[in-house]
Amino acid sequence: MHYDVVIAGGGNAALCAAIEAQQQGARVVVLEAAPPPMRGGNSRHVRNVRIAHDAAMGTLTGPYPAAEFLEDLMRVTDGITDPVLADLTITRSAELWDFFESHGVRFQPSLGGTLSLGRTNAFFLGGGKALVNALYRKAAQLGVDIYTETEVTGLDIDNGFFCGAHVRRNGSSGLVRGRTFIAAAGGFEANLDWLTEAWGDAARNFLIRGTPYNRGAVLWLLLNKGVQTVGDPKQCHAVAIDGRAPKFDGGIVTRLDCVPFGIVVNEAGDRFYDEGEDFWPKRYAIWGRLVAAQPNQIGHVLIDAKSLDLFMPSVFPPECADSIEELAVKIGLPPDKLRATVDAFNAACAPGDFDHTVHDGCRTHGLTPEKTHWARPLDTPPYYGYTLRPGITFTYLGVKVTPEARMVMADGTPAANMFAAGEIMAGNVLGKGYIAGIGMTIGSVFGRQAGEGAAHVART
Numbered sequence: 299m300h301y302d303v304v305i306a307g308g309g310n311a312a313l314c315a316a317i318e319a320q321q322q323g324a325r326v327v328v329l330e331a332a333p334p335p336m337r338g339g340n341s342r343h344v345r346n347v348r349i350a351h352d353a354a355m356g357t358l359t360g361p362y363p364a365a366e367f368l369e370d371l372m373r374v375t376d377g378i379t380d381p382v383l384a385d386l387t388i389t390r391s392a393e394l395w396d397f398f399e400s401h402g403v404r405f406q407p408s409l410g411g412t413l414s415l416g417r418t419n420a421f422f423l424g425g426g427k428a429l430v431n432a433l434y435r436k437a438a439q440l441g442v443d444i445y446t447e448t449e450v451t452g453l454d455i456d457n458g459f460f461c462g463a464h465v466r467r468n469g470s471s472g473l474v475r476g477r478t479f480i481a482a483a484g485g486f487e488a489n490l491d492w493l494t495e496a497w498g499d500a501a502r503n504f505l506i507r508g509t510p511y512n513r514g515a516v517l518w519l520l521l522n523k524g525v526q527t528v529g530d531p532k533q534c535h536a537v538a539i540d541g542r543a544p545k546f547d548g549g550i551v552t553r554l555d556c557v558p559f560g561i562v563v564n565e566a567g568d569r570f571y572d573e574g575e576d577f578w579p580k581r582y583a584i585w586g587r588l589v590a591a592q593p594n595q596i597g598h599v600l601i602d603a604k605s606l607d608l609f610m611p612s613v614f615p616p617e618c619a620d621s622i623e624e625l626a627v628k629i630g631l632p633p634d635k636l637r638a639t640v641d642a643f644n645a646a647c648a649p650g651d652f653d654h655t656v657h658d659g660c661r662t663h664g665l666t667p668e669k670t671h672w673a674r675p676l677d678t679p680p681y682y683g684y685t686l687r688p689g690i691t692f693t694y695l696g697v698k699v700t701p702e703a704r705m706v707m708a709d710g711t712p713a714a715n716m717f718a719a720g721e722i723m724a725g726n727v728l729g730k731g732y733i734a735g736i737g738m739t740i741g742s743v744f745g746r747q748a749g750e751g752a753a754h755v756a757r758t
Contacts, residue, residue, distance in 0.1 A: 299327070299472070299473070299474045299475065300475045300476070301324075301325050301326060301327045301443070301474065301475070301476045301477070302319070302324035302325045302326065302476065302477045302478065302752075302753070302756035302757075303315075303316075303319045303324045303325070303326045303327070303476060303477070303478050303479075303480060303749070303752045303753060303756055304327055304329070304460075304462075304463055304474055304475075304476030304478070304479050304480070305326065305327065305328045305329065305479075305480045305482055306329050306450045306463065306479070306480070306481050306482065306483045306516045307328075307329075307330065307339065307480075307481070307482035307483035307484060307516070307720065307722075308328055308329075308330025308331075308332065308337050308338060308339060308444075308446065309338050309339030309340060309341040309342075309430070309482065309484065309720060309741070310338070310339075310341035310344070310429065310430070310433065310720070310738060310741045310742060310745065311341075311482040311719040311720025311721070311740075311741035311742070311744065311745035311748075312328055312330075312339075312480070312482035312483075312719070312720065312745065313328070313430070313433035313434065313436075313437055313745070314397075314433070314719070314741070314742050314745030314746050314749065315480050315482060315717075315719050315745040315746070315748045315749035315752070316328050316437045316442045316749065317401060317433065317436055317437055317440060317442070317749065318745070318746045318748075318749025318750050318753065319480075319749040319750070319752050319753040319756075320437065320440040320441060320442050321440060322749075322750065322753035322754070322757075323753065323757070324752065324753040324756050324757070325441075325443075326437075326441075326442045326443070327442070327443040327444075327445065327474060327476075328437065328442060328443070328444045328445065329445055329448045329449075329450055329463065329465060329474065330444065330445065330446045330447075330448060331447070331448065331449045331450070331483070331511045331515075332446060332447070332509065332511045333446055333447050334446050334447075336509060336511070336547075337430065337434070337446050338426070338427070338430035338434075338509075339483075339484050339508070339509050339511065339512060339720075339721075340484065340507075340508035340509055340512065340691060340692060340721070340737075341426050341429060341430050341738075341741070342426045342427050342430055342509070342549070343425075343426050343507070343508060343549035343550045344422065344425070344426035344429065344550070344737075344738050345409070345421055345422065345425055345426065345550060345735075346408070346415060346419040346420055346421040346422065346734070346735045346738070347391075347394055347398075347419065347420055347422075347735050347738035347739055347742060348367070348391065348415075348418055348419045348733065348734065348735030348736050348738070348739050349362070349391045349392060349394050349395060349418075349419070349420055349739065350362055350363065350364040350367045350388050350389070350391050350392045351392060351395070354417075355395065356395060356405055356420065357405050357406060357407045357408065357416075357420065357421065358416070358417060358418075358419075358420060359408075359416040359417045360416075360417040361417075362417055362418045364388050364389060364392070367388045367391070367418075368384065368385070368388055370580065370733050371384055371388070371727075371733060371736065372384075373580070374580060374583070374730075374731035374732060374733045375728060375729050375730055375731045376729075376730060376731065378729025378730050378731075379726075379727050379728065379729050380726045380727065382701055383699070383701060383726045383727050384727050386701050386743065386747075387727055387736075387739055387740055387743050387744075388739075390743045390746070390747075391739045391742075391743060393746075394420075394739070394742050394743070395420055397742070397746070398420075398422075398429075398742075401432060401433060401436040402432040402433075402435060402436055403422060403423075403428075403429055403432045403433070404422070404423040404424075404428075404432075405420050405421060405422060405423055406421050406422070406423040407421065408421050409421065409610065410610070414577055414578070414579055414655070415579055415734060415735070418579075418735070419734060419735040426550075445465075445467060447467055447468065448465050448466070448467040449465060449466045449467070449515070450463050450464070450465055450483070450515065450516055450519070451464045451465060451466050451471070451515075452464035452519065453479070453516075453519045453520065453523060454473075455520075455523040455524075455716070458524070458705075458707045458711065458712075458713040458714050458716065459713070459714045459715060459716075460476065460478065460479035460713075460714075460715050460716045461475065462474060462475040462476065463476070463479065477715060477755065477756040478715040478716070478717065478752035478753075478755050478756050479715065479716045479717070479752075480703075480716075480717045480718065480719060480748045480749070480752055481516050481517075481520060481697065481705070481716070481717070481718045481719075481722050481723075482718070482719045482720045482722065482741075482745065482748070483512070483515070483516035483517070483720075483722060484508075484509070484511075484512035484514075484692065484720065484721045484722060485512055485514060485517065485534075485692040485693035485694070485695070485696065485721045485722060485724075486512065486513060486514025486517055486518075486693050486695070487506055487508060487512055487534065487690045487691065487692050487693045488506050488508070488509065488510045488511065488512045488513050488514075488546060489512075489513040489514045490502060490504075492513075492514055492531075493690070493693075495531070496531035496532045496695075497532060497590070500590060500595050503594065503595040503596075503687065503688075504536075504590070504595065504687070504688045504689070504690050505539060505541075505543050505544070505545060505546075505548065505552075505687050505688065505689045505690070506545060506546045506547070506548075506689070506690050507537070507539060507543075507547075507548055507549060507550070507552060507553075507689040507690060507691045508546075508547065508549070508690075508691055508692060509546070509547055510546040510547055512692065512721070514693075516722065517695075517696065517697070517722055520697055520705070520716075521697070524707055524708045525697045525698075525705050525706070525707060525708070525713070525716070526697065526698040526705075526706045526707060526708045526710070527695065527696070527697065527698065528695075528696055528697065528698040528699075528723070528725045528726050529693075529694040529695045529696055529725025529726075529728075529729065530694065530695065530725075530729070530730070531693070531695040533693075533694040533695070533725070533728075533729065533730050534586075534690055534691070534692060534693045534694055535583055535586075535690070535691040535692050535694075535728075535732045535737060536583065536585075536586025536587050536590065536688050536689065536690050536691065537553050537582055537583055537585055537586045537688075537689050537691065538553075538554060538557070538562075538582075538585035538586055538588070538589045538597060538599075538686040538687070538688065538689065539552040539553050539554065539586075539686065539687060539688075539689030540552050540553075540554055540612060540613065540614055540684060540685070540686070540687075541596065541684070541685035541686055541687040542614050542685070543687070543689065548689070551613045552613060552689060553582070553689070554599060554612055554684055554686065555578055555582070555609040555610045556599055556601050556605065556608075556609045556612075556682075556684070557573050557578070557582070557585060557599055558573055558574050558577075558578055558609075558654070558671070558672050559601050559605035559608055559609065559654070559672060559674075560573065560599050560600045560601035560602070560605060560676065561573060561599070561600050561639070561640070561643055561669070561676065562585075562597050562598065562599045562600075562686070563597065563598050563600070563631065563636065563639060564592040564593060564596070564597055564598075565592070565593050565594060565596055565598075565630075565631070566593070566632070566635065567626075567631050567632050567635035567636040567638075567639050568635075568639065569639060569643070569665075569667065570588065570592065570597075570667070571585075571588050571667055572667050572668060572669055572670055573669050573672075574660075574661070574669045574670050574671035574672040574673055575670060575671075576657075576671075577657075579733065579734040580733060580734075582734070583731060583732035583733070583734075584731070585597075585686070586688040586689055586690065587688070589686050589687065589688050590688040595687060595688055596685065596686065596687060597685075597686035597687075598629050598631060598683055598684065598685055598686060599683065599684050599686060600622075600625065600636075600640070600676060600681060600682070600683050601676070601681070601682050601683075602676045602677065602678045602679065602680075602681050602682070603678045603679060603680055603681075603682075604674060604678045605674075606682060608654055612684065616682040616683055616684050617629050617682065617683045617684070618680050618681070618682050618683075619679075619680060619681055619683075620679045620680050620681070621679065621681070622636055622637050622640050622676070622681055623636070623637055625681045625682075625683050628683065629683045629684075629685055630685075640676050642665065643662065643665065643669075643673075643675070643676065644675035644676060644677060646662035646663055646664050646665045646668075646673075647660070647661075647662055647673045647674060647675045648660070648661055648662065648663055648673075652672065652674055654672055657671050658671055658672060660672055660673045660674055661673050691737070692721040692724065692737065693721070694724060694725035694728055694729070694730075695725060696718070696721070696722045696723045696724060696725040696726070697718050697722060697723055698723075698726060699717070699718050699723045699726055699744070700712050701747070702717075702747060702751045703717045703718060703719055703723070703744045703747035703748035703751055704716065704717055704751060705717060705718050714755075715752070715755050715756075717747075717748035717751050717752050718744070718748065719741060719744040719745040719747065719748040720740070720741040720744065720745060721737070721741070723740075723744060724737060724740050724741075727740050728740070
């Protein structure tokens with residue numbers, strides 16, 4: 299099998315690359331490890347994409363200038379990002395609405411609850427599954443060859459020059475040759491052994507929100523062929539999710555959005571971070587790492603009846619009780635200690651006008667840690683509790699790329715004909731932290747960059 303562009307992976311980044319390359323006259327193949335019902339990687343679970351725009355448009359309720367987007371990114375990453383690639387991501391994000399719509403993707407008004415993203419993020423009608431289906435349909439219409447249940451087991455690379463990919467499908471092995479190669483096969487979050495190397499035994503208690511097929515096989519092959527690494531293996535997009543979620547593939551619906559409206563405690567019944575630090579879309583991604591640092595990687599969030607309708611409803615119903623002590627028993631906490639923690643919190647809440655849509659003045663005084671916004675006493679039964687565990691979405695260790703999405707070799711030279719897009723290179727932009735929807739932004743922008751670049755190289 300001979301192609302102009304060989305793409306490993308079958309999610310949004312891979313499909314954006316395939317569409318761009320095929321439209322430029324290249325002959326393209328997509329190699330997706332998952333079976334058809336699970337094709338699409340973590341893109342199956344997405345809700346939205348963050349895009350820069352200068353005025354309200356479509357379902358977006360107001361402007362989101364590139365400068366504000368960059369400020370948000372710099373805040374969550376603490377400046378740990380490649381500034382050139384970050385600027386490229388944000389600048390080209392402005393093209394994504396038109397790109398997706400032209401290929402059959404449709405948008406809907408933003409969801410309610412605590413997401414507060416109606417101005418900044420475009421929500422996909424039908425969610426990630428509809429997005430993936432639309433892009434697969436478009437790629438097939440253009441003539442892209444698509445093979446599911448096809449695992450890349452080896453790469454023939456000579457001094458940064460790709461020659462072919464060894465694959466296994468239906469029990470048989472083969473070689474797919476290509477003029478260029480695009481790696482868009484995700485991170486290694488489903489590889490618990492690799493996670494354990496970075497995190498220690500705590501990783502065994504992590505839940506994996508995304509696909510079980512992102513085991514890092516293509517990433518491992520590339521790193522062993524001399525491609526330069528980027529990112530910290532311990533950095534990842536990790537959120538606090540419902541502790542009852544499945545080990546793999548629970549998806550975005552397992553996230554809990556109630557944290558800003560209550561308190562979070564560990565197994566000892568102690569609070570350990572400011573639940574009201576900022577709006578949830580800007581801070582929700584820190585909570586996976588916070589819970590991961592607690593004993594046995596477990597946390598618990600408590601709210602009362604006043605807050606039950608302020609956030610996206612959970613997939614699994616919370617535990618419910620008429621007293622704090624009764625709730626403590628139900629969720630496995632020491633009743634006396636939890637009672638004391640709640641009493642101390644309630645006493646520290648200063649009077650204020652509660653408003654979950656702004657940084658309100660409801661805060662605590664005299665606590666460690668303080669709660670800086672949306673602090674109201676937990677005093678209205680019934681009381682509700684959820685158990686939290688770290689939910690890993692994707693890892694940031696990946697391959698270094700140029701602005702053209704070309705991989706960089708260990709000696710600093712760009713690879714001759716190898717490109718990367720999506721989670722496998724997201725660590726170039728996300729040195730740490732996360733902001734809602736930016737994973738899709740990176741995958742879409744660099745998928746298009748990679749497709750354009752690979753098609754150009756294949757023609758020359």
